[in-house]
Amino acid sequence: MPSNAAPSPDHRRPGPACIFVIFGASGDLTKRKLIPALFNLRCLGLLPEHFAVIGVAITPGDDASFREQMTADIRQFATHPVDPAEWQAFLAGCYYISGDFNDEAVFGALKEKIAAVQQERRIEGQNVVFNLAVTPTLFGTVAGQLGAAGLLQETPDGFRRVIIEKPFGRDLDTARELNNQLHGVLRESQIYRIDHYLGKETVQNIMVFRFANMIFEPNWNRRYVDSVQITVAERLGVENRGGYLDHYGVLRDMVQNHMLSVLSLIAMEPPGSISGDAVRNEKVKVLDAIRTLQPEDVIENCVRGQYGAGVIDGQQVPAYRDEPSVDPRSPTETYAALRLFVENWRWADVPFYLRTGKRLAKHLTQVVIRFKRTPLMLFGEKVHSEAGPNALILNIQPEESITIMIRAKKPGPSIVVDSIPLDFDYRQFGKQSPATGYETLLHDCMIGDMTLFHREDSVDASWRIVNPILDVWGALPPRDFPDYEAGSWGPAAADKLLLRDGRQWENPA
Ligand code: BG6
Numbered sequence: 382m383p384s385n386a387a388p389s390p391d392h393r394r395p396g397p398a399c400i401f402v403i404f405g406a407s408g409d410l411t412k413r414k415l416i417p418a419l420f421n422l423r424c425l426g427l428l429p430e431h432f433a434v435i436g437v438a439i440t441p442g443d444d445a446s447f448r449e450q451m452t453a454d455i456r457q458f459a460t461h462p463v464d465p466a467e468w469q470a471f472l473a474g475c476y477y478i479s480g481d482f483n484d485e486a487v488f489g490a491l492k493e494k495i496a497a498v499q500q501e502r503r504i505e506g507q508n509v510v511f512n513l514a515v516t517p518t519l520f521g522t523v524a525g526q527l528g529a530a531g532l533l534q535e536t537p538d539g540f541r542r543v544i545i546e547k548p549f550g551r552d553l554d555t556a557r558e559l560n561n562q563l564h565g566v567l568r569e570s571q572i573y574r575i576d577h578y579l580g581k582e583t584v585q586n587i588m589v590f591r592f593a594n595m596i597f598e599p600n601w602n603r604r605y606v607d608s609v610q611i612t613v614a615e616r617l618g619v620e621n622r623g624g625y626l627d628h629y630g631v632l633r634d635m636v637q638n639h640m641l642s643v644l645s646l647i648a649m650e651p652p653g654s655i656s657g658d659a660v661r662n663e664k665v666k667v668l669d670a671i672r673t674l675q676p677e678d679v680i681e682n683c684v685r686g687q688y689g690a691g692v693i694d695g696q697q698v699p700a701y702r703d704e705p706s707v708d709p710r711s712p713t714e715t716y717a718a719l720r721l722f723v724e725n726w727r728w729a730d731v732p733f734y735l736r737t738g739k740r741l742a743k744h745l746t747q748v749v750i751r752f753k754r755t756p757l758m759l760f761g762e763k764v765h766s767e768a769g770p771n772a773l774i775l776n777i778q779p780e781e782s783i784t785i786m787i788r789a790k791k792p793g794p795s796i797v798v799d800s801i802p803l804d805f806d807y808r809q810f811g812k813q814s815p816a817t818g819y820e821t822l823l824h825d826c827m828i829g830d831m832t833l834f835h836r837e838d839s840v841d842a843s844w845r846i847v848n849p850i851l852d853v854w855g856a857l858p859p860r861d862f863p864d865y866e867a868g869s870w871g872p873a874a875a876d877k878l879l880l881r882d883g884r885q886w887e888n889p890a
Contacts, residue, residue, distance in 0.1 A: 396827035398431035399508035399540075400495055404523050405515040406436025406447065406477065410546070412454035415514060417493070418819035420728070423471050427824050432503045433474040435494055439481055447477030454618075460816055464799040467676075474502055482515070484525050487528035495532075507539025510826055513546075520545050521562035525790060528566025531535040544826055545568055546575040547638045548629065549835070550641040552851055553844040560837050573826045574835035578639040580822040583777040583807060585833070587646045587653070590775075590783065597773075600649070600752065602727045607770070610734045610887050611643055611750040616693055618867070619715075623706030626739075630713045632685070632847055632854070635737040638835075641668060642775075644733055647748060648723050657831030661839065662690075668842035670725045675717060684874045686716030687859070688740040691867030698740065698867045712858045715739040716865060718875040720882075736875060740867035742888070746777040760798040769800075772887075775782045781807035 388398075401419065403411055422428045436447050442783050451472065455463055478494055480487030495509060509532070513523050524543060527533050533541045543563070550556025563572055572638040578584050591597060600606070613635055619626045628632065645664040674682065690702040702709050716738030723733060752771040772786040783805045793796040824831055864872040870888050 383426040383643075385507070390825075390830045392824070392828065392830070394828075395427050395429040396456055397508055398429045398504045398506055399510060399827060400433050400435060400498060400504060401823075401827075402435045402437060402491070402495075402509060402511045404482065404511065404730040406435050407438040407440040407442075407450070408514055410514040411436070412451070413458050414817045414819045415512060415823070416455065417453055417458050417460055418823055420455065420463075420468070420471050421816055421820050422824055424464070424467055425820070427820075428453055429827070431502055433476060433498045433502045433623065435498060435505065436475070436477045437482075437487070437491060441479050443477045447473050448475055449695065452477060452693050462656070474669070480524065485529065487524060487646070488526045488532065489501070492530055492532060499679050501875065507536055507541075509539065510542045510544060512544040512823075513879040515557075516878050517545075518549050520559060523766075524563055524566050525772075533566050540571070540829065542573055542826055542829075544573045544575060544823075546577070548633060548836075549574060549840045550844065551633060553631070553848045554839070556840055556844045564837075569837055570831070572834075572837075573822075573831065575640050575819075575822055575842065576638050576833075576835055577818055577822070579819075580818045581777060583775065584643060584646065585821070586783075586807070587643070587775065588660070588686065592651050594808040601750075603729055603731050605752055606728075606731050607751045607753045608732045608734065608882075608884060609644075610747075611640055611647070611736075612745060612747045612817075612887070613640060613737040614743055614745045614870075615737075615739050616741065618688070618698060618740050619704045619707065621705070623704045626715075627707045627711050627713050628683075630716055630717075631737050631739065632717045632850060636717055636719065636735060637843050637847045640735050640737060640837075641846065642720075643748065643790060644735065645839075648733070649752070650727070655832060657834075658836075659885050660832045661836045663710045665839045665842055667723060667725075668839060668846065670723050670728075671846050672724050672806060673720045673845070674849045676849065680765045682878070683850050683853075684716075684718040684872060684876065684878050685714035685739065685854060685859060686718075686865045686872035687711070687713065688715050688865055688867045689860040689863030691740065691869065693740065693868045693887075695836075696877050699869055700863050700867070701739075702863065712862065714854070714859075715876070716741075716871045718871065718878055719850070720878055732881060732884075734884075734886070736871065736886065738871050742868055746780055746887065747887070747889075748775040748777070749773070750775075751884075751887075760796050774887075781808075803865055 403415055405411060419434065444457055455468065476494060478490050511527060512521055515523060535541050550559050636853060645667040648667045649663040652663045687701050691698060701715050704713055718736040721733045721735065732756045750773040751769060774784040776782045784801045786800050787803060788798050789801050791799050823835060870886065876886065
């Protein structure tokens, strides 16, 4: 039966003519991700014919210097060889104004620039996207200034959309404060909150995999699933972001957003359509169903850790507390593991184990759905196989693959049962063009598809899940940090968390 839901916007075509304004145009995000992604969209034929970028930043400059800088940067950050003619054509639509975001005159100047660029580039209509690639403490200021300058007023002739990227607050209260500030000048339908994990191909594939196939859904519940593990392991340490990470910790930086997003895609009910709100309604229901942790639950179900010195790729690396811009007595966690329960009919009593950490043994983002044992082990499987029962492994990065671990008879005269993988490698499925991970998200914003963006209620719901953990961890400073070696799989307490349940982390060899 076809779906009778409203059609979602066409992802194979460019959106309507528009201007893309980037605040923080001289920053890292702009040169590493936003400009390469917009350029890739152009090369894919997914930018509107009448299109322009206006960069805004405090760095002094003009259109010419901006174009020059972008040309130098694209050589370094393009994801594939740059066609000079395409680049020149893209560059011709790039403009710049400089100024302090606290100064309202800048927003007056921006208004005039938008009008001038609309004329010059023959951009009909009034569509403008404002991408706030600035430090999160400026989200409220920039949005407020845009509102005061009348730049956020939508008309039948044009949309006005604002893109921001996490962190959305530092806890439940500050997240609510930010939402209130934004809602002072914007409707929720104008706010595009990016979670770059949702732009990853294999994360998007979770929904297709679940809802475009019939064979998984009947097993996707507490009757058949034993447990779910979500791992986001990084080999990197703090790089040049010591100050930021020391202030946030991985619970805020990774769990509250990326990991709970992945969890909700795994656990959600099938939506009635793939329109933005239908999907986001289901995702938020999952978050709302996660059992609220009481202080004693936090102690029992949540583990934090911090790395000490160790060896990564044969190189000695320093302890977290010896990293640049990190407090030498920092209590901040670089590792977190959680045992959560989604309390609904589908998932009651199925543990969802989440873990993430810096400086771990491998770079790996993976979801493992472990199924229950068969009711009878007719073939002595237990004796012959070390591996557990069936598992579905979704590898999100660096490999992009799906593996189903099944039991099969080993070739030979007697019945010996072992686990073998059925593999699907995403790269063999189709040639993927190298991308920044932002292409889909920026294109979706231009065509008005909000499916992959966080809605206010999901931000709120995920802070409600992590806030009790933050409270307990804040009140009880860790006494045993550092408690794992760089290059290991994390603290022993995280292993105990699962051992207690008779399970173990699915660490790849
Ligand atoms: C970011 C975090 O959101 O995600 C970083 O702030 C983290 O600390 C990064 O390293 C990981 O993203 P990816 O795409 O490399 O897995």
